[in-house]
Amino acid sequence: MARRPDLTTGPARLAALVRSSVPPMHPEGLPFVGASLAVAVAGRRSRWLRRAGLASAAANAAFFRHPPRTPPTRPGVVVAPADGLICVVDEETPPAELGLPAVPLPRISIFLSLLDAHVQRAPVGGEVIAVAHRPGLFGSADLAAASADNERNSVVIRTPGGAQVISVQIAGLLARRIVCTAKPGDKLAIGETYGLIRYGSRLDTYLPAGSDIRVTVGQRSLAGETVLAELP
Numbered sequence: 001m002a003r004r005p006d007l008t009t010g011p012a013r014l015a016a017l018v019r020s021s022v023p024p025m026h027p028e029g030l031p032f033v034g035a036s037l038a039v040a041v042a043g044r045r046s047r048w049l050r051r052a053g054l055a056s057a058a059a060n061a062a063f064f065r066h067p068p069r070t071p072p073t074r075p076g077v078v079v080a081p082a083d084g085l086i087c088v089v090d091e092e093t094p095p096a097e098l099g100l101p102a103v104p105l106p107r108i109s110i111f112l113s114l115l116d117a118h119v120q121r122a123p124v125g126g127e128v129i130a131v132a133h134r135p136g137l138f139g140s141a142d143l144a145a146a147s148a149d150n151e152r153n154s155v156v157i158r159t160p161g162g163a164q165v166i167s168v169q170i171a172g173l174l175a176r177r178i179v180c181t182a183k184p185g186d187k188l189a190i191g192e193t194y195g196l197i198r199y200g201s202r203l204d205t206y207l208p209a210g211s212d213i214r215v216t217v218g219q220r221s222l223a224g225e226t227v228l229a230e231l232p
Helices: 010-021 027-042 047-063
Strands: 077-079 084-092 105-112 119-121 126-134 152-158 164-171 178-180 193-197 201-206 227-230
Touching (some): 152 193
Antiparallel strands (some): 105 201, 119 193, 164 201
């Protein structure tokens, strides 16, 4: 929850209240909002174009929102890498392009609708030891086949205790770009933003065997805050 500003009156308080209530926007959204505003300015003499441009700017600003989150501080937890609906809790082998043993691991899938914030956050703190992108299809991300068939980007994070957690960004029906700023050797804090998927997507999290899963199908998650599991 945003912190209430310590101001009592005047325009400064109003501005601080707005800043604390309206989430900032991820930089990836700036070109889209800028292009929409340019349309509104160019078509200012046409009510239809002006309104369409302003509406597009507002929609993109909302889509690319980057709300602040406060991760849990207790050790050994895995947090949701994305906002959305938990649609799968099962066991599956991790993506083959990572070159890991083909052994089924606990997996939690989160489906992101157009209305969810689409930034991705590190599910655990640790070192990025592998990043692998694989081209693929752009089927609906809420289908079971999306994990296997769609374009995806996998990030493997090793905690200081040696546990490996895999976060997989999966493109959806409308998504056409997966953004990942994490690179092998990077150190990520739990809940730290490392990527974004444009317009509808899915996040798969693979956990070490023996992890204690704390969520169920149908539950909604908040990236960086909802505890998915506890490490063994």
